[in-house]
Amino acid sequence: MARIQIIAIITSFLFLLQVAYFIHRGRLREEYAFIWIISTGVLLFFSFWRDGLETMAKIMGVYAPPNLVFMGAIFAVLVYLLHLSVTVSKLQQQNKTLAQEHALLQRIVEAKEKRHE
Amino acid sequence: MSIVNRIAVVIPAYNEEESIAAVVNEVNRVSRETGLDLTPVVVNDCSTDRTREIISQLNCVALNLPINLGIGGAVQTGFKYALLNGFDYAVQIDGDGQHPPAQIPLLYNAIQQNNWDVAIGSRFITNEGFQSTFMRRVGIAYFQWLIRLLTGRTVKDATSGMRMFNRKTLALFYRYYPDEYPEPEAVILFSKNNLRFGEVPVQMNERMGGVSSIRSFGTVYYMFKVTLAIIFSYLRK
Incomplete structure (x- = not known):
């Protein structure tokens, strides 16, 4: 696993923890937390799957990933x-x-x- | 006539310390002289001048909004008051002296004789009194065209803020009244809700104090916003 992958995974997890903390303390309503959790999920997904971006770009016909x-x-x-x-x-x-x-x-x-x- | 109809005169006021007392006193004078049962209802839209202090000393119902809502939200407050307190009619006039209270009986007579739900005071039927500036008349002609296109009705002075409503209309306004520049959009509401309405020739004055809510910079925004509001009001179920 590349170094950037590890950094990305750790950052995403910390972000997710922060969102969870805000919900837990009642400072963020669940309906708004939803979008943050999904975004973080997408980040995590591409952190693990290193070639994912290039594959997706190729599928969608995007020249530069x-x-x-x-x-x-x-x-x-x-x-x-x-x-x-x-x-x-x-x-x-x-x-x-x-x-x-x-x-x-x-x-x-x-x-x-x-x-x- | 045996029954005396109670009429709430809704006067929205935002920083109208120069003119509001004269307007309220004039309403009370008209009430005494014509025998119409007029109650001035001043809606202070969170003024930053002495409006609140002044209206508390006047012979009127003073409603003080805790935050500035704009003209639509302010007059809607007055309409709600009129509806909840059993008034038969509400008439809206401006707090800056543009609408002479002496013209209220004209609206009242028209709404009674024609059995209307809404009477709109219009400057452009007999073309007497203050006629506004050229650019504004162009805008008013445009609204006349747009409203005729959508409703088939000709309203010569759709921006007129001098209007009288019966309780049926007030009940409608209780649920919804446009926030900003409400007048042209409200005409669409009358039409969509099958209200009987018509225009009455009135004379208006130039404002005594304060500034218009529609100034040069905001004109483009005004036209755009009101056009959108009219179209979406028309499309809304």
Whole structure:
């Protein structure tokens, strides 16, 4: 096994441990952890299978194997960014509803306080 | 008429300390003079000036949002208040003095006589009062064209923020009201939900204070965003 393989495997495992730690401490929701675990899995897979990248590149007709890495990585980032945009939109919607309920409730509370004075 | 309809006058206010008191007092004056039961509902959209302090001293319902939601989220708060507190109608006017409260009876009479769900105050039927700038009228003509294309209805002033709604419409808005630049998109909602609506000639003024939410830099974004919103609102089930 080549030195770079060992480094890659160890790094991937450490990354996986970190993700597991975050989930364990409740700092990362499982739905987001999912994508990180899968990405790490892919890294590990290619760390063990040294010729994997070249084989995959050949199958997909990519001339230079590193380009396959860039393409895959950029695509994964784009998908994840889209997912985050959806999440932010949902949060904004929930935030808006909360703020409105807050204003309406505050009005009720203030009206009650005035009546008691 | 035996039943007096209660009308909530929803006034969104973001940093309107210069004009808000005049607008609220004018609504109350119109209410006294015409006998319409108007209740000003000011929605302070987390203003950074003295708006909150000023409206707490006025004869109005003051709703203070804890965070800035933008015009759509602010007026929706007022609509929710109107619906939950048993108002028969809600009319939206701007807090910067563009919409003279004295025109509210025109909307009310039209919505009653025609049995409409929504009355839209339009500057461009009789072309009286403040007519906006040339570029804005070009934009308004474009929305008129787009809305006619999708709904078959002609709305001459789709960007008008001076509108009156009945409870059926308020119930619809409780579930969904657009966030940013809501007016043209809302017209699509009226059409999709088979609401009866029409335009009423009104006169508007130039704003007394504050700045428009649509400034030169944002114009392209505005046109693009509203076009997308209109199309997607149309496509949505």
